[in-house]
Amino acid sequence: MTFKQTLWAAALLLILSGACFGQTLREYADRAGVLVGAAAEPRLLEEPEYASTLAREFNMLTAENALKWGAIRPTRERFNFEPGDRLVAFARAHKMKVRGHCLAWSEYNPRWLEKGSFTPEQMSELLREHITKVMRHYRGKVFAWDVVNEIFLADGSVESSVWYDQPGIGLKGKGTAYVEQALRWARAADPDAQLFYNDYDTEGINPKSDAVYAMVKDFRSRGVPIDGVGIQAHIVDLEAKDLATIEQNLARLAALGVQIHITELDVGLPSGAGQPDAAALKRQAEIYRRIADACLRQPKCTAFQTWGFTDKYTWIPGYTKGAKGAPLPFDAAYKKKPAYDALLEAFRRRR
Numbered sequence: 001m002t003f004k005q006t007l008w009a010a011a012l013l014l015i016l017s018g019a020c021f022g023q024t025l026r027e028y029a030d031r032a033g034v035l036v037g038a039a040a041e042p043r044l045l046e047e048p049e050y051a052s053t054l055a056r057e058f059n060m061l062t063a064e065n066a067l068k069w070g071a072i073r074p075t076r077e078r079f080n081f082e083p084g085d086r087l088v089a090f091a092r093a094h095k096m097k098v099r100g101h102c103l104a105w106s107e108y109n110p111r112w113l114e115k116g117s118f119t120p121e122q123m124s125e126l127l128r129e130h131i132t133k134v135m136r137h138y139r140g141k142v143f144a145w146d147v148v149n150e151i152f153l154a155d156g157s158v159e160s161s162v163w164y165d166q167p168g169i170g171l172k173g174k175g176t177a178y179v180e181q182a183l184r185w186a187r188a189a190d191p192d193a194q195l196f197y198n199d200y201d202t203e204g205i206n207p208k209s210d211a212v213y214a215m216v217k218d219f220r221s222r223g224v225p226i227d228g229v230g231i232q233a234h235i236v237d238l239e240a241k242d243l244a245t246i247e248q249n250l251a252r253l254a255a256l257g258v259q260i261h262i263t264e265l266d267v268g269l270p271s272g273a274g275q276p277d278a279a280a281l282k283r284q285a286e287i288y289r290r291i292a293d294a295c296l297r298q299p300k301c302t303a304f305q306t307w308g309f310t311d312k313y314t315w316i317p318g319y320t321k322g323a324k325g326a327p328l329p330f331d332a333a334y335k336k337k338p339a340y341d342a343l344l345e346a347f348r349r350r351r
């Protein structure tokens with residue numbers, strides 16, 4: 001084969017693979033009318049490859065931490081909107097949507113709140129004020145909020161927490177009543193925002209996802225403002241048995257009339273010496289594809305988000321004390337992994 005023939009063959013391969021047109025996740029997601037996003041940290045936007053990859057591949061972003069109480073409310077009096085505003089500005093500059101995360105959670109709360117010895121009445125006013133001020137600040141800039149995050153234990157019971165009963169907001173012992181109250185304050189604060197409940201280990205049908213389903217069914221039956229459910233999809237076990245019933249779970253939520261967002265997908269791999277082996281990367285890609293297909297086949301699944309996008313910045317190694325890592329579609333050098341290719345194929349097929 002002459003050099004010229006080789007060039008033509010390579011060009012043909014590129015065209016057939018779509019690579020030469022630079023097809024990206026974002027392009028396919030836009031064609032499919034689906035949001036594809038990633039959690040981001042404002043401080044990392046200074047890193048050119050971080051910023052360029054985020055803007056090129058995603059049409060949505062969320063704040064990994066910048067909009068949580070611990071970051072946005074350093075003292076009772078002061079709201080620090082600057083980091084969140086930087087994310088919003090970046091998103092607007094790149095025509096991306098912004099998902100808000102999160103207005104009430106048992107974790108990442110500032111010390112003054114956790115140790116403030118406030119009465120339930122004071123906690124109620126603090127939460128109402130927080131939801132109202134934050135949502136009004138981001139009104140028209142954040143299209144959806146995880147209003148309440150992770151209230152259920154694995155058995156479906158409501159976890160003890162600063163917002164439930166330690167000391168709570170005056171609805172201790174009344175199960176999901178405090179979630180209802182937070183959602184009502186959120187609707188009043190920004191009637192145009194989509195209001196979500198977000199949780200982990202709720203991909204398939206299990207006691208925890210049953211509790212989410214029961215809460216949403218009750219809320220919808222009583223006109224409590226809830227527009228969607230966030231399914232985090234932190235997959236820490238490559239067996240991923242729970243995924244066997246993900247379609248049924250998505251379908252029963254959709255039947256309640258709410259949207260579903262996959263909100264925090266990552267698939268941790270065992271941290272061996274050096275790079276993960278080909279088999280682990282292949283299995284990881286299969287799980288990414290599985291979840292993407294389940295979402296993209298469900299019309300009410302309208303957003304698909306990973307928790308970060310490069311292995312360079314992920315919570316997994318810290319959380320697993322080094323046992324797991326490399327959970328995301330791009331490696332630490334921003335090179336596409338088999339998981340990226342699996343997502344691209346799932347979104348390409350969907351368009």
Ligand code: G3I
Nearest residue numbers: 064065068101107108149150200232234264307314315319
């Ligand atoms: O910014 C401070 C830094 O100034 C300080 O030096 C450093 C050492 O203490 O801490 C830094 O804050 C850390 C923050 O991440 C930013 O890196 C917090 O300690 C650390 O607790 C926080 O962890 C985050 C965790 O939520 C708790 O909020 C993770 O990054 C974040 O990925 C994780 O995300 C959660 C979702 O919000 C909800 N679903 C589960 C998911 C994983 O836990």
